[in-house]
Amino acid sequence: MLPFKILRYVVAYVFIISGLMKVFSPELGHYFISLGLPYPQMMLYAVAFIEVIAGGFLLCNIATKLATIPLMAIMIAALIITKVPILTTDVLKFAFEARLDITMFVLLFLLYRSETS
Numbered sequence: 001m002l003p004f005k006i007l008r009y010v011v012a013y014v015f016i017i018s019g020l021m022k023v024f025s026p027e028l029g030h031y032f033i034s035l036g037l038p039y040p041q042m043m044l045y046a047v048a049f050i051e052v053i054a055g056g057f058l059l060c061n062i063a064t065k066l067a068t069i070p071l072m073a074i075m076i077a078a079l080i081i082t083k084v085p086i087l088t089t090d091v092l093k094f095a096f097e098a099r100l101d102i103t104m105f106v107l108l109f110l111l112y113r114s115e116t117s
Contacts, residue, residue: 004114005061011107012059015071019051035081047074058111065115068108075105 021028022044032047033040050070057067083098 004111007107008058008061008064008111011071011104011111012055014104015051015055016059019048019055022048022051037081050074065112068112068115072105072108072112075101075108079105 022032023029029044032044037043051074054067054071057063079098079101083094083101086094086097
């Protein structure tokens with residue numbers, strides 16, 4: 001099915017680039033570390049590794065259903081850690097800031113549901 005093939009490529013691109021940028025962009029790396037996560041440096045590399053590897057699986061159509069699961073978990077964590085706190089002050093700002101995270105989660109869910117294996 002061509003639309004899901006294109007969707008896989010787009011989602012793979014987003015996560016591969018996101019993972020690489022976490023490692024190679026000092027600004028993004030510092031932001032990630034400033035989130036207050038336990039073992040921030042290790043978490044940075046773990047999330048980047050998962051994004052690149054799972055994104056590569058999506059790109060190559062290898063275990064697509066399995067690859068979407070950790071990526072959906074990352075998106076949920078990103079929403080909870082970086083976007084939900086905004087809800088206490090401004091719902092509209094939350095909706096704006098969370099729009100891409102929610103979109104990526106929905107796209108991952110569609111890929112998950114589209115796979116039969």
